[in-house]
Amino acid sequence: MNAMRKLEHIFTNNRTRKRLKIRIFKACVESIFLYNSELWTVNKTTANKIHSFHRRMLRKAINIKWPRKISNEQLYNKTKHHQQKWSNIIKTRRIRWYGHLQRLPEKTPAKISLQEARRTIKRSRGGQVTTWLSTIEKDLIELDLSVEDASHLAHDRREWRKVVRISRALRSPEPDASQ
Structure with a gap:
């Protein structure tokens, strides 16, 4: 503002x-x-x-x-x-970041936190239901990719750029007509 x-x-x-x-x-x-x-x-x-x-x-x-x-x-x-809708831009950026995150060295703090987030632990009641990982998984499902396939595909930058372009092309069919 x-x-x-x-x-x-x-x-x-x-x-x-x-x-x-x-x-x-x-x-x-x-x-x-x-x-x-x-x-x-x-x-x-x-x-x-x-x-x-x-x-x-x-x-x-x-x-x-x-x-x-x-x-x-x-x-x-x-x-x-x-x-274009900001949510589409956010989704494309999230997918691009996920590819970058997959290519980082194992000792990088961001990569360590990703591995820690993937660890299964018993969660306490309440709290955040939608996590970044669950959001990226939904984004990848929309692209017909599993997390494992995406992790392997992300190591090839050219192929991952194609995935990002596809995600950019997948826009919502019609803008929301409500006011």
């Missing part, structure tokens, strides 16, 4: 082209919001909140204010060549 406030003079200027506003939005707002997002665990509720926030910021970026209304579908159509 702070980045949006600092750039408000650009977004409210009617002389600035929409394409330029979207480029500035991607560079200055989206990059801040999605910083380190490959480590987030995103469930449906969180994804809906992210989408809602994204649409609100897009409306501000292209200067659409009340009483002028446009549907979410129209908003995505206006910015379709420049924007």
